[in-house]
Amino acid sequence: MFHASCFMGFCLMSTTLYRKYRPQNFSDMIGQGHIVQTLSNAIIHDRIGHAYLFTGPRGTGKTSMARLFAKAVNCPTPKGAEPCMECDVCKNITEGKSLDVFEIDAASNTGVDNIRELRETVKLPPSQAKFKVYIIDEVHMLSTGAFNALLKTLEEPPAHVIFILATTEIHKVPETIISRCQRFDFTRISLENIIKKLAKIAEQEGVEIEKAALEAIAISAEGGMRDAESLLGQVISLEDKKVTAKEVEEILGTTKHKSIEDFTEALIAKDTSSALRLIDALSNDGFDLEVFHKAVLNYLRQLMLVSIDGSLAETFSFELTSEQTKKILDFAKKTKTADVLKILARLSEVQGKIKASFIPQLPIEIAVVEITKGISSKIAPAPAAPSVPQNATPAPVAPYTAPTRSEAPRETASTPVAESPKEAIRSAQQEDTTMENGKAFNLGDVQKIWHEACKQIIQANHSLAALLPLSMPAEVENGFLTIVTKYGFYKDKLNDNTNRLTVESVFGNLLGSRVKLRALTEEESGIKVPERRSSNVPSFGQKAEPQTEKKGSSLLSDAASVLGGKIVE
Ligand SMILES: [Zn+2]
Structure with a gap:
């Protein structure tokens, strides 16, 4: 998967598709x-x-x-x-x-x-x-x-x-x-139209691809045809002639829409076990729970909008297929706006806590239990003994209310996390995953190839030339490479699907392992990118491009x- 030739094919395919299928007539224009x-x-x-x-x-x-x-x-x-x-x-x-x-x-x-x-x-x-x-x-x-x-x-x-x-x-x-x-x-192109065009391209390229896989690509492109075509090109070149939804989701790091719908329905139906089981399954399958969490928030937001006025579905037509839109409209009819708001408020608090938690799924699980059981994990006021463990106090049963932001993060205050057996299992699983995906690597390995990797990344994608000198590798854990970069917009750029795939592919290639990229800003990581980095990375900025x-x-x-x-x- 990460042979040099594949990597070259990967670049070639992704840039050529949108040129090859650029509309030549007004009637070819999508949207x-x-x-x-x-x-x-x-x-x-x-x-x-x-x-x-x-x-x-x-x-x-x-x-x-x-x-x-x-x-x-x-x-x-x-x-x-x-x-x-x-x-x-x-x-x-x-x-x-x-x-x-x-x-x-x-x-x-x-x-x-x-x-x-x-x-x-x-x-x-x-x-x-x-x-x-x-x-x-x-x-x-x-x-x-x-x-x-x-x-x-x-x-x-x-x-x-x-x-x-x-x-x-x-x-x-x-x-x-x-x-x-x-x-x-x-205007952004509707999901339906993007899917239609992608299906046509896949057919003409002789590639078999599941409908759900096309949907995942189209959703990820957020209404941009060019991104969609570029992602399709990458998926096709990586996965050969038959592409499944699961493969696409793994490559894009997205979660399938069905699990987002099911999770939301479980929360609203107060079906605690189903919601917890779903989180466990996603976690075991190696899905990024932060991405899932964001997708669920987005879905709840859509549900909130259409529960107020069904015609607001137009505002996110590039995110849902017509089938999915019909489903959310039906769902909204059976759902109270107030319930959606409460769930949104509670789930929003999980933001930023998943990766910081010893057990990544724990913050979501706590939220699920609170929402579906109508209980709060907050410890009853006990100013004299703030560190009483949860099992020593009776669980305060109260109707669910959205807590304010100023309250202490409750999962660390109320839940014993050190040396949890679940954590041990989880990290063992993660180690296994790393081994399956090639050689294990550490930060030292990344630092050794950093210079060469930057060179290759810039060659593959010139638009990253400016940000790499202001970035540095900061941490390696379970196949995740954390790169710290100076500014928020550089981070966004690195996290952009197309760019992320390029970076992951280059590092994967050089390290002989599957690499997942995580970009953070200086502020988020607390690490400062040294200025001297700028001389460490080759500058290709002056070189004229061949086509020019x-x-x-x-x-x-x-x-x-x-x-x-x-x-x-
Ligand atoms: Zn003519």
Whole structure:
């Protein structure tokens, strides 16, 4: 599973799928029907604007739509609003060879700007097509100078130029720019639509994959098609030609939706044993209980929303399939909002305690018992003897109420945890798991290969180049590698599924073992990343990317340098 060749295949597959299946026609676009309609009408009625602004979360089709629009406005022989896909103009744009369509990634470099040059470049007529189309991705990253240059051009755009600006962070785009553009808001793609497209891709790739596995991938992508395709690519390349839901859940570290539903139902039905059994099963199967806990909270939140108003289900359509939505709506009819709120309040308190606990499942188990039995583990007021063990005091039986945050963490106060036999069993199980998954490794092993691992990670995923010098390995336990990183957004980036898989794969490869990554911030870990780390990790930042070198168009590179950007495919 972690051979070098596999690892290379893993990268290749995940990046190629979304390119290979990028929509080439308006009818191929997944979701965004209102935008397709408006743009098609503009083409049919020949009312093309000079500046468009596409805003929305990542992976919702902004750049695909921009390329498609560039093709549709330039195709000399369109079929209605659709590009013909057969003429030279269409072919060149599809293959990224057109000299009239410029894609600039503003995220790569914001420093350079030259107003005069931009305006000169823009003035030159198109070489083959009717319009020169400038697609500026992540436009919010432009420097102030570059924004001003752009604004001047947008004020008096040459007749043959179309600007398409794309951004995930509209609030960072100056109002003066926004007001000169036709704005289109891209929405997250519904789970149903993502699953449909993934199923189609899997079929065309000749891969057999369970429906539940596709659902798990789609949910994990959170409404972004590109992430979904990228995850599918990784799953396919790792697991060969037949993929089960269980494998996908293991790879993604997610839990199956059914267990989340069952657990929630058990809590509401006050079925203590079923809920506890479920936790035990998940724990024995090696699922990350923290991930499960978060998923349950999210499900309870959804249940709370639809128990108030069923139509609020729209707000999380990218998280649930239509079957699951129907189920939660039925469930909400039988459930009191007040009960959901109480459970949410109690379960929220478990947050952050699972990994800190000697027995990871204990904080959830205590919450389950309290919720379903209507009892509280809080010790009755006894200021004179605060350390009386639980078995010496009668269990205070009271209706369940949500305790306030200021109370002491009760699982450590009331439950004897030292040398619990269950803990011993649990850690023995974990050791076994580690052995099954390859060679055992320790922090020293990780430190030895850290430099090489960083190099490989950056080669595989350049976007991690900035954060690795500000990160360090901190702990190894039961196959979990804890990496401490300086900032919260670096941690989030490391925890992002695609990035996490890359990091786990590289370390797994070098250590000859299965590695699970856990990222923490300095603050959370109490460990400070030394500044000298920065010189320890090779910097690939200055190296030109091969695909950039291949592009020969001087116009293109001019435009890119003027706008402070990098040419992307
Ligand atoms: Zn054409």
